Amino acid sequence: MTRVMKEFKLRVFRYDPEKDAQHHYQTWTVDYREGMTVLEALLWVFEKKDPSLAFRYSCREAICGSCAMYISGRYALACKVQVKDALEGDTVTVSPLPHMRVIKDLVVDQTKFWENYARVKPWLINDDPAPERERLQSPEDRARYNMEIDCILCGSCFASCPSGVTNEEYLGPHALVWAARFFRDSRDKGDRERLEIVANEYGVFRCHTVFNCVEACPKHLNPTESIQELKKAAMAYKLGLIK
């Protein structure tokens, strides 16, 4: 586009539980600035047009995972996506993360997301007496879960997964990524415990390899890779091949 953009339309999902029975979309014309992010545009509306607009954000640098939203057909962090990359014509459409209950405007109820995360016991399980200093790990063993530890728990994958649309009991890609993170950790002794949790119809076997989580992840992780590794281990475990 050779023409310099002066302004664009920001179309936002609105829902106020105290006033509305259903959601609607509201559109504002926003002054554009080179390099403007979608989060900046939301803040522009919040400051200049409508202070009742509700949305989550914190760090503004794609590491806290608070501002995950559904932006012009993509699951994304509002602070990371620039307006120029999210335009559909002259409009950027911002909706809350899909399938999760909307509390207000762009804020969704993350209860199930965090409950499912806790279900896989996302902490180191090792009852051996602690050594004098730390539990050592070779650089090679440490590198085995390089991918999983980059997860910022933003909720994009959980909201994108069609297996979770009708069933929030499904652990979801984020929880399975964290199960794999400890499953791959040489210091962790909770393999059997975690396989019990993930080797059922609400765990790895509900993953239909749709790859929406891979498309959605703003940190470019591959949750399907983690899930498929757990799936193979879960099969071996259920067949009695591993103790």
Added chain:
Amino acid sequence: MAKVDSASNRPVRNYGDLNPRYFRTGMWSFVLHRISGIAISVFLLLHIWEITSVVRGGAEGFTSQMASMAAKLWVVGEWLLFLALTFHGINGIRLILLDLGWGVHEHKRGFWTVFVISAIIIAVGSYFFVMRFLAYPWAR
């Protein structure tokens, strides 16, 4: 707008991502796999109805049943079944390979491989369906 009590019990959610416009390759193969699976199940029911004509009318009943189905409409149905079986079968192989851990990092290439192989088989097979379609009458 006043809050409607009965409606307010139903939580508001955003289902905007179920719009096919925003489907990516994985979502298309997921949806097509399910649609073709249902189509194949419907065929199985029809197939049971068709072959049990021998129970209802003996050898004669079976023969007349088969004869009545040598018509253009059924050829179209068979062709749709051929599309569903081809895609479902080849995509099924991809899903099995994925579950064995293959191609997890190349999911788009996997989809397009299934797409191209299915398209070639469908293109070749469709020739025979066109020949049958032209040879059969509209109804008997």
